[in-house]
Amino acid sequence: MALIEVKNISKEYPDGTRALHGVSFEVEKGEFVGIMGPSGSGKSTLLHVLGFLDAQSGGTYKFQRKTFDDYGPDGIARLRNEKMGFIFQMFNLLARASVLENVKLPLSYSTIPSSEWNDRAMKAIESVGLAHRVDHEPSELSGGEKQRVAIARALVNNPQVIFADEPTGNLDSKSGQSIMEILQHLNEEKGHTIFLITHETYTAEHAKRIIRVRDGEIAGDSLVSKRRWARDHFIK
Numbered sequence: 001m002a003l004i005e006v007k008n009i010s011k012e013y014p015d016g017t018r019a020l021h022g023v024s025f026e027v028e029k030g031e032f033v034g035i036m037g038p039s040g041s042g043k044s045t046l047l048h049v050l051g052f053l054d055a056q057s058g059g060t061y062k063f064q065r066k067t068f069d070d071y072g073p074d075g076i077a078r079l080r081n082e083k084m085g086f087i088f089q090m091f092n093l094l095a096r097a098s099v100l101e102n103v104k105l106p107l108s109y110s111t112i113p114s115s116e117w118n119d120r121a122m123k124a125i126e127s128v129g130l131a132h133r134v135d136h137e138p139s140e141l142s143g144g145e146k147q148r149v150a151i152a153r154a155l156v157n158n159p160q161v162i163f164a165d166e167p168t169g170n171l172d173s174k175s176g177q178s179i180m181e182i183l184q185h186l187n188e189e190k191g192h193t194i195f196l197i198t199h200e201t202y203t204a205e206h207a208k209r210i211i212r213v214r215d216g217e218i219a220g221d222s223l224v225s226k227r228r229w230a231r232d233h234f235i236k
Contacts, residue, residue, distance in 0.1 A: 002026040003193060004050065009059035011216075012125050019045040020056070023139075030158070032194045034207030042216040043197050044165055045226070050195060051084055051163045052076050064109070082110045083132045085154030085162040091146045093153075099125060100134045103152045110157055121232045124152040128182060144175030145176040161185065165197045173202070180206045186214040231236060 004027040011020040021040045027033055037043045046135030048054040049061055055068055063079070071079055080086075093102050102120040115229065125131055129146040138146055147167060156160055164183060184206045186192045198204050212220035 003029040003064060005060070005062040005202070006050070007066070009046075009049060009056045009061060009062045011042070011049065012057045015040075018214050020049070023213075023216075025196075025211060025218065025221055027193065029193055030187070030191050032184070032196070032206070034196045034198060034204040034210045035197060035213060036204055037213035038199060038211055039114045039220070041213045041214045045194060045216075047163055047165055047197050051086060052080055053086075058120065065136050068156070077109075081106055082157050083160045085157070085159040087147070087150050087154050087164040087167045089166040091138070091150050091170075093146060093149055095138055095147070098135050098137055098151050099141075099152075101128060102138070102149055102158055106153060106157050107118055110111065112157075119157055121152075124156045127151075129153045129154065142175070143171050144178060146169060147175070147179050148182070151179070154185070161193045161194045161195065166199075167196070168198070168200065176203065178201075 006026070007024050009023040012019070023046065035043045035046060045054070049056050050063075052063070053067060060067060063083075068076060068183075076086065094105070095107075100118070100121055103124055104117050105115045107114075107120060122131070122134070125134055128151050129155055130145060130152065133141060133145060138149070141149065142172045147170075150167075162183070166181070168179055171179065180203050183194055183196065187194050187208075194207075195198050196207055204210060209223050210220070211218060
C-alpha cells in the first residue's frame with residue numbers, strides 16, 4: 001500500500017498562473033525522493049500540496065489513503081504536527097528562543113504530556129549533534145547549526161515523513177553536505193520517508209529516487225545510483 005498517492009494533480013492560482021499540470025505518482029513508506037527542477041518548475045508547489053500546506057485545484061491527493069476532505073481541518077492540523085516534519089531553506093526559527101525552546105515548539109501542539117517535552121527535545125537535539133548549543137539563540141549559531149536545529153524540530157514528534165525544501169540553499173558546501181548526511185541517516189537507519197526539494201546535484205545524489213519537474217509536469221521519474229546520477233541526471 002502506497003503511503004502517498006498523487007493522481008492527476010493540478011494547481012492554479014487566482015491570477016491564472018498554472019503551477020502544476022496532471023502530476024501523478026506514488027511513494028512507498030521509507031523512500032527517499034528527490035524532487036528536482038529549475039526555478040519556477042512547480043517543485044515547491046508540489047511539496048506544499050504533499051504536506052497539506054496548500055490544496056490542489058484538481059486531481060486527487062491521498063496520504064495513508066485519505067484525502068484532505070477525509071481528514072478535515074482539525075485532522076489535517078494533527079496530521080501535519082504528528083506525522084509530518086518540515087525543513088525550510090530559511091530555517092524559520094524563533095529569534096529570541098533557545099535551541100531547546102525552538103525544538104520543543106511542535107510539542108506544544110501535540111497530545112504529549114508537557115513532562116516529556118524536555119527529554120524528547122533533548123534526544124532530537126543530540127541526534128543532530130547540538131547538545132553543546134542547547135541554550136544558545138539562533139543569532140549565536142552558524143547557518144549549518146541553524147539548519148540542524150530545524151531538523152531536530154522536525155524530528156521531535158517522530159514524524160513518518162520529512163519534507164525538506166532546499167535545506168542546503170543558504171549553506172556553504174561543507175555544511176550542506178553535513179545536513180544531507182543527516183537526512184540520509186534518518187532515511188537509511190531510522191526509516192523516515194523523505195522528500196527533498198532541490199536544484200543542486202550534490203544534494204540530489206543522496207536520494208534514491210528522482211522525480212524531475214519541468215513547467216509543472218513530471219519530466220522524469222527514476223531510481224538512480226549515485227554513480228549514474230552524477231553522470232546523467234543534472235538539471236540543465
